[in-house]
Amino acid sequence: MTKDINNISKKEFLEKLESYRNGSITRRHFLNVTGLGAATAVLGGTVPGLRPTPAFAGDIGDRVVLATWPNYHDVANFDAFTETTGAHVQVNVFGSNEEMLAKLQAGATGWDVYVPTNYTFEDYVKEDLIEPLDVSRLPNYDAAAFEPRYAEAGSVNGTLYGVPKNWGSTGMAINTKHNDGKAISSWKEFFDITMDKFSGRTVVHDYQLTTIGSALNYHGYSFNSVNPGELADAEKLLIAVKPHLFAITSDYQPPMRNGDAWLTICWSGDGKQLNSDIPEIHYALGSDGGEIWSDYYAIPKSSERKDAAYALINFMLDPNVNVKEVLTHGYPTADSRTYDMLPADLKNDPIIFPAQDLLSPLEFGAAVTLTDPNRAELMARFKSA
Amino acid sequence: MTQRTRNWLLLAPAGAWFMVMLIIPLTVVFIFSFGERAPSGGVVLAFTFEQYGNLPARWAAFKNTMTLAPIGTLSALLIAYPLAYFLAVKANPKWKTILLVLVIVPFWTSILIRSYAWIFLLGGRGIPALLDVIGIEGVRLINTPFAVLVGIIYGYLPLMVFPIYVSLDKLDKRLLEASSDLGAKSWKTFLQITLPLSIPGIATGCMLVFILLMGEYLIPAMLGGGKVFFVGNALVDLFLQSRNWAYGSAVAVTLVVVMLITVTIYMRLIYRLGASREDVSIM
């Protein structure tokens, strides 16, 4: 499963990263390039010649390994971290929470900080793979500054395991040019139009949570349902829709941009990017449901550099640092201190910060969906049908 | 030390390698395949045939693999042979090395990166747009079995070219002169001398490509848009997404068995084709 790790060289990774930053490829594209099979992609640290010579050897050691989603950071922040602490940041890129959990479950080690999503914490705690956080070692963490909605999944049974990084929503992006200029705003419309005049033009995600979730929403069920009857309805819908799909992939930006695909399940950050570049692509949340999510910084139990891990998380929680992160990737922050520092046009952006009433039908992914064998097998049957 | 012990000692590293790289993992997978999925993913050891009973759910994946792998192998052969022939027989020796390097160079890049070129070429703005200009409208190429086939041929071409090149290159050119001297026109020389003597290369290339294709998952994922599903994709999903190791192991064991059966039939066929023992050296 890991053969492609060796195939993508560090140089290629950096080139890809650079072209992503230039906007010539997209986040999900990048994710696929580097993330399929969990590429051990690397920044700074392991690239000879790029390794900075630390001004002094800090107490925290000479490096810290961060497992995260692609282009979810401002690289300049990592350089600043290295400058102040002497530890360089090595970045490993992953494709999905499922994959990250699978790796840690299988006993993989070497990561110091990772970025799990809300619905995974229960499992990490149950499996004893995650380190409880010692708040005293995170002076920049101010619990009161975070909206509880985006922070509460980080605590399990009263113990803090993760501090919020960013949040976002999963909705739909439609190229209105092909629908007489009209957007759509429900999963009912999404699947109906796919089986009708958008046949062969729709993309759904390549993982169970959102794809099955939206099919459940279509029938008016909960996004997180594990009820066998409801899942059977969702499966029937997905199997019926499959011949009309353009693709089952999480790399939906390129076909949306080049016109091959007209409609897709979409993360808010991608929606923002698509809309900025191609105004006729609209991003909308489902009025009948959808996902809202929050990512957290956390430390895997297996980390051997906990000092460095704490130092990095604390550094990233500094609002002055965090604001640069948000400006780079465009995902909203739950930290009011950081929010206050953002420019007004960003604060008022309807895609990044949607109105509260639009968010209310959305659900956070439930832990049970992550491990539910029926949902996993449903997705697999759908893909191999 | 007797001759016998010495032989065993000499064989030990290879044996150890074989154990670590092949026997142990296969045994583990075999044992897992009789287990059950743990509640939060992974495997609980047991002795049940439940996983094998579920195999029909992956029928489509096996069907796709078992059609596209042979078609891909044959297509790669049809394209690779003329290329290898040109390199080995026709190309100016001065340019040979450079041309050979050109064939290998793509291999230094990840197939992942290379597939992106095809995503563009086969996408709506690539070849279909060109066809549109000449009046052929509405052609869809990307995310079809055809796109996967193109990716397969492209990705596996060097693997096919090399063994054929080697067998053609070591072919004594005087045999071709001898054939011509005895009155055979060039295409008859090709059919009666060149082709039969390159069968070892063809056999090796096909075997190599076919076996690797059976486990392929990247190209279908990239160029099939998740709609052309190989057994390899089923395995990636089972191990990395649904974390159903037991079922994944059963699928993997089945794949290995299918592979062994196919390869055995294939070897028989090659020998039957009349290639003598000396001629055929498969891997």
Add this chain to the structure above:
Amino acid sequence: MGNGDYAQDAAPKGRKVVAELRGVSKYFGEVCAVSDLSLSISEGEFLSFLGPSGCGKTTALRILAGFEVPTEGVVILDGDIVNSLEAHHRPVNMVFQQYALFPHMTAAQNIGYGLRQRRPRLPRAEIADKVYKTLDVVRLGGYEHRRIWEMSGGQQQRVALARAIINEPKLLLLDEPMAALDRKLRKEMQIELQDLQRQLGITFVLVTHDQEEALSMSDRICIMREGCIMQIGSPQELYDRPNSRYVAGFVGTSNFFDGILTDNKGVLGTVRVNNEMPMQASHGSDLAIGQDVCISIRPEQMKLHRQGEGLWVKVLNRIFLGEHTEYLINHETLGDFLVLSPRQAEMAESPFNPGDRALVSWEPSAALILDNK
């Protein structure tokens, strides 16, 4: 030289010419493999190209076979100019240097290959019949189903031969066919080849670097050096009347005495050997007064005796060879040279021993003045 004298390039009179080269040269880039070759080959003759490795013999053969197109000159086969006629259209077959047998075919399949290419097709039975007959001709009866690698070098060579002669070519080209055989087998094959050639009446063109082989088998020999023909003639002619020091040295053994030509008016010319000793010898054409030349005398043309006319020499060594006895002799001006004394002469006069003084003499006509090239 050599090609200036057209008479010697011509085939023996009264026989039909099957192949002819006129002023043929072949360049591989800058390298000149053969230069200005002219010769004709007549029906039924056994012609050899003899010369050291790299002198262009194979190239000459390949031009005849049609594998190389000459850079200059004309190739004529059976009266037609065939310079760029492809090999498979020529009524010519070749036995390759390492035989070039098809490894994926049996002996019989190899031998029948040429017949199978014929259009219109020959009936299978006819092909099989001919193959069996040819197997017998080369004495390989019973080996028809053998694979090539199951055969010895000598057997492989017979297969190669059979594969060529079964087509009844106008010209059979053999490129060092015996080079890979051991000495004893080579002798046998030489005799067999000669028999075969007489029996079949096919014209043979043999390439070899082995002078004994060329002398014993050929009707005519074409001596080559650095891409050029030095002399063409029967073994006898080449031996008795070499046209250069090179040919004299290549065909048989000879003693050479270097000098300057001082007179060539009569039948005998005069050479001042080693700048001091005038010697008389029969001279060839194309020699100028003052030119560097040599006198060549075959060792068997010299006689050793104790009385009479001659040069005084000292015997250095004596080797008994059975039929002959070989003496190594020293003369104060001429240096060391060889004398071969036949058995009768040895019987008549008691043998010389190392250290003995003796007189050496020869017929003036046995001494040849040759260009020193």
